[in-house]
Amino acid sequence: MIQFDCHAHVYETVTAIDGARYIPARPAPLADWLANQKAHGLRGGVIVQVSFLGTDNSELCAALTKLDRSRFAGVGVVPLDVGDEELDRLLHSGIRGVRWNLVRGANMPDLDATLTQRFLAKLRDRDLHLELHLEGPRLAPILPALADQGVNLVVDHFGLPSEPDPSNDPMIKAVSDLPDRNGLYFKFAAHYRTSFDTSPHADELLELLPDDHVVWGSDWPHTQHENSTGYSDVWSRNISWRELSDGTAARRLYDIG
Template identity: 65%
Template sequence: MIRFDCHAHVYKTVTAVPGARYVPEQPAHLREWLGHQAAHGLAGGVIVQVSFLGTDNSQLCRALAALDRERFAGVAVVPLDVDAAALDGLVAAGVRGVRWNMVRGGVVPDLRAPVTRAFVDRLRTRGMHLEVHLEGPRLAPLLPALTDLGLPLVVDHFGLPSEADPACDPLVRAVQALDDPGALYMKFSAHYRLPFDVTPHAEKLLERVSPSHIVWGSDWPHTQNEDRTGYADTYARIADWGALDDGIATSILYGIGHGKGR
């Protein structure tokens, strides 16, 4: 049973950082997201820092301040050289993970570099996880090293597979080839951002990834796709992707849920 919406964006203002890939036309208010949750019987969820705000997590933290910590958490975006005090402040605000948004040519950190190793160590000591948003063909060769970092790894949006046939898809094949997928968590979200049906990909991923390591996200407010989908449509697709239960994953990754029902 899916009880939490683990990928949504909330922001009151849309002032973007320089170089932002996309700037929405209107805010995404917290009350609207909570209304969608109530309408679908969900118990809580996760606010993910939106890309156009860069590393300014202030709106994310203000939203979390208004929410129950047992039912809501956040995922922030920070620089690699983020200091301990800044991370501690985010943790105190309810942030449980950090996102690397590397799509569309974004820089992939060198996992062997001292600054990256120090960054990973800071996450590990605080019980945080790493979330990656990267196209499947670029992610696939990195997956073994990312799952060997010693902290939970969350892969966004089905891993953004590139091939309509999952048997030929590099990301799906990389997941299936992992010696130990225990650190890997997948986020089944934003299916509409892909040019093909991802149901076969979900089936193949679940051959290697436990259903208890899958979380669902609405990707609300569906930026750049507002005219193509809506909250009800994204929620309805959960049934197509197997008997999922996010109780374990949400507790480990976000500190929410604790095995509670709706």
């Protein structure tokens, strides 16, 4: 049974960084997210740093101070050169992973570069996972290298597949070709960010991945799609995976349960 909403954005104000590619029209208050959880029988979840706030995780950390750490956690955004002190502060605040939002042509960090390797070592030392938001065709060729970095990798939004038929999809093929998938997790969230039905891809991923390597997320408040969907709509779409048990993955990735 799905117990957690492992992908939502919470912000009490809308103050975007310079160059933000999308700025929502209204806040997404913590109280509203919690009300949605209660209405749908969920017991906790994960707040993910929203892109328009960049590496300023203060809204995220402020929300976490109001929540039960045994049921709630966060995923932050930090620069590659983040210092140990700052990363430890975020860890203490309840952040259990960091996110690379690389869609729309954002540069992929060079995995062989010294700076990137130092960054990944800091994640390993703290048992923090790496969350990746990247289109499937760009993810596919680098997935083997990413999966070989010694950190748990969480792929957002069904992996943003590019082909309606999963048997022709490069992202699905890349997952299938991995010799070891034990460090790979997927979030089933935001079906509307793909132009076709992702249910066949989800079914394929459930076959390919080890047990307990999938979590569900509402993607609330559905940025860029606020006027076309809502919490109840995305919840109703997970009926195929309603019996999916997310407790083990939630403990491994977020230390909640």
